[in-house]
Amino acid sequence: MTTRRALLRMVAGTAIAGCATASTHDVDAELARLHRRLRDLPAEIVADDESYWAVVRAGYDVDPRVVNLNNAGVCPTPRSVLEAMKAAWDAGNPLPAHTLLRVQEKKVEDVRRALAAFLACDPESLAITRNASESMATFALGLPLAPGDEVVVTDHNYPRVLQTWAQRARRDGIVVKTVSPASEASDDALFDLVFSAVGPKTKVVEICHVTNVLGRVWPVARITAEARRRGIVVVVDGAHAVHHVPLSIEGLGATHYAASLHKWVGAPVGTGLMVLGKDRIREHFALMPPPANLEGDIRKFEETGTRPAAPRLAILEALRWQESIGLARKRARLSRLRSRITDRLRGRSDVRVLGAAGEEQAPGITYIALPGRDPKVVTARLFERHGILVVGVPAWREPGIRISPNVYTTTTDIDRFSEAFESVLKETS
Ligand SMILES: Cc1ncc(COP(=O)(O)O)c(C=O)c1O
Structure with missing residues (x-):
């Protein structure tokens, strides 16, 4: 060797x-x-x-003034993806009624097939949306539910999605039951907690595949299998999962799966997807009512009016780029960067790294709780005084900051963060 x-x-x-x-x-x-x-x-x-x-980093346009450690929110695209998008945009511009609507929209079918192969699902069950929020809203607002039907969610789920369920409850009289897992709950504890809230009226469970704050990888396959046995739909929010953790939609047994593509896939902003079991498409309402001939077709969820094809077409280049690096190398690298952050904090009593171990932790997300400090002050100082971008999570039950590097992040970037963070901790103690 x-x-x-x-x-x-x-x-x-x-x-x-x-x-x-x-x-x-x-x-x-x-x-x-x-x-x-x-x-x-x-x-x-x-x-x-x-x-x-x-060399990987040279494929990105990195802003030299700032160390970007918020890639989980939205990630810069590799330059080749941006170029593919611009080329498609330029090509479609002179004659959009023909090139965009007739030629490029047809080519989107290649993207659908490529994404379906990437995620291991049927292309006829995959719609390309604008982002995970749109996909999750399509699930939460479009599932056929009656007044009194119950939906079980967790308070680790994404706030915008929780707001969507809350609106549905106000408008349609469904009942939302919320469970609160401990930050360091085991797979068994997560499973038991979810099903402790399930009753005879439960029709839907909504969980994240990878949670937004802690980066916890949930036992989706287990929950899905048990829910199927009980005739309950599981809506999975996979915004942070695609090309971050090993993923097979078929392997998970997921019938309702949503994702962003502008996060860990590095596709252009404005791209996401939803997967909906083929046998459920007809009964599921779209956000914008489609023509009658599309009622049983997954493409009905893409009927959102005139929109650019260029970001969607560039998804192909994003997949090619990610596959060339490979998920195993990317995960190993992100794990190294995570350890470099957490090793240096070990022994400090004023901060606490929350998260899980091994496969239960998504390597690109590290959450540091800051007891007694205001995360807004810490993030502002990191950005304004040290040129480091991280996200503060003041509303989380243990307020803190989330750090999410990516494949273009260097160990020097991480060390710059650590030094700046130590100095901000000193100033704010
Ligand atoms: C868990 C989770 N779900 C959904 C979303 C929304 O994703 P998007 O920005 O693609 O709409 C996010 C965004 O960060 C998220 O973290």
């Missing part, structure tokens, strides 16, 4: 590593060369190689 030293020799000296202005073509060629060479190396070894990740 190739040794680590040999790996370093292979990658070191590459002209592109560290070069902020490399062209997309040069980055692609260099990555293709490296991927051929690294093919047989364990992801854990590649994870440590800054030279390799510097």
Whole structure:
């Protein structure tokens, strides 16, 4: 097996590593060369190689003024994705009534097939939406429910989705029951808590695949299997799951699955998806009423009026880019970056890293509770005085900050964060 030293020799000296202005073509060629060479190396070894990740970074337009550690909110696209989107936009512009509506909309079918293969589901059950919020609203507002029907949610779910269920309760008289898992609940505890709230009137359970604040990976397959046995629909919010944790829609047994593509897939802003079991499409209401001939067709959820095809077409390039790096290498790298943050905080009594271990923790998300401090002050100081972007979560039951690096993040970035964070903790103690 190739040794680590040999790996370093292979990658070191590459002209592109560290070069902020490399062209997309040069980055692609260099990555293709490296991927051929690294093919047989364990992801854990590649994870440590800054030279390799510097080539990956050269594929992004990184803002040199700021260390961006909020990639879980919305992530910059790799430059090649942006170029693919711009090219499609330019091509569609001169004659949009023809090129956009007749030519490009047809090409979106290739994207649907590619996404379905990527997620292991039937393309006829996959709609491309504008984001996870739209997909989740389609589920929450479009499921056929009667007054008195119960929906079980958790307070780890995304606030906008909880607001959507609350509106449905006000408008249609459904009943929303909320459970509150402990921050460090085990899989068994999560499973038991959800089903402790399920009763004879429960029609729906809504859970996150990966939670937004803690990055907890929920035992979706287990919950889905038990719910199916009881005739209950499980709506899964997978906004943070795609190309972040191993994912197969079929493997999860998910019939209602939503995701963002502008987060961990790095597709353009304005792209997301929903998967809905084929046998449920006809009975499910769309947000915008579709023409009658589409009632049983997954495309009815894409009937949102005139919209650009370019962001959707560029999803293909985002998938190609992510697959070239590979989920195993990406996860190993994100885990390294996470450990670099958490190792340095070990032993401090004034902050607390919340989260799970192993596969139960999504590696790209790290949550640090800051007892006695205002996360808004901490995030403002990090940004304004140190050029570090993280997100504060003041409304969480243990207020704190969330850190989410990505494949273009360097260990130097992480060290800059750690030093700045230590200094802000000192100033605010
Ligand atoms: C768990 C979860 N669900 C849904 C969303 C909404 O995603 P989008 O911005 O794609 O609408 C987010 C956004 O951060 C999220 O974290």
